[in-house]
Amino acid sequence: MTDTVLVTYGTTNGSTAEIAEAVAGTLREQGLTVQVLPAGSVTSVTSYDGVVVGGGLYAGRWHKDARRFVRRHRALLADRPVWFFSSGPLDASAAERDIPPVRGVQRAMTRLDARGHITFGGCLKEGARGRIAKMIISSGNGGDFRDFDAVEAWAKGVADSLNHK
Template sequence: MARILVTYGSKQGSTAEIAEWIGETLRQDGHHVDVTAAQQARQVQGYDVVILGGALYAGVWHKDARRFARRHAETLRNRSVWLFSSGPLGDAAARKDIPPVRGVATLSARLEAAGHVTFGGRLAPEQSGFVASAMAKKLAGDYRDRERIAAWAKSVSARLG
């Protein structure tokens, strides 16, 4: 069974929760899993597999996910790496596979990641800030699909053999 790190950059906590759900599924499959915020994840040497996720804000990954990818790039290239993005508000992520944004595609190539998936996001109705509160008026809701997230985690697990 693999030693797996699931790590994430999240501002409002919904990507953190997705990471926890991925971790739960992988544990059910018998893997040893740590789920840690990317800002806190200091070392990746001890893991066979790293799953890195980031919330999308204005077309880029949360900075903690970007920094983690850059800081650990050399080590990650020698690990099995999967990436996920979380963001789209609405049913877009449920209807079709959404490719990584450009910056994430670049990181994915650099890390030689085995795969990437985009999950729907969540936006709470009460948002501070001009842009976020305007968005929330139209788009507030939880568009994360727990079954799809679990199925993706299962597919990663199956690839680990």
């Protein structure tokens, strides 16, 4: 059994952090010890036996903090089981079909031999930061498209893999 799992994330307005917390909650329910941290605050991954990295999608790219985390810790991540998740589509598409990782995430998955990736729907609500976010909301295209049942199901799969390592 895996002892400690890091769930880390890059987010601008907090919705990816909420998904990360949900992933962590499910991993804990499955008997794992979990720490949840923003990707920009992680200084080392040596004490973790598995890592889940999440990033919000912005204009077809993963959040910069998630990208930087993967680059900074690449050597040690390659020695442990790693999963990625993305959040971002502001529609029902993530619930309707599997959305493949964006190019940069796919490249990182290949380099690290990551065990999996999933894209969850995003969330953009009134009060979101950023000019583009405000434009999206004012045009009526915001909303919450996250499916926490899907998050839980995916996290249970991660936990099963870690518990049967």
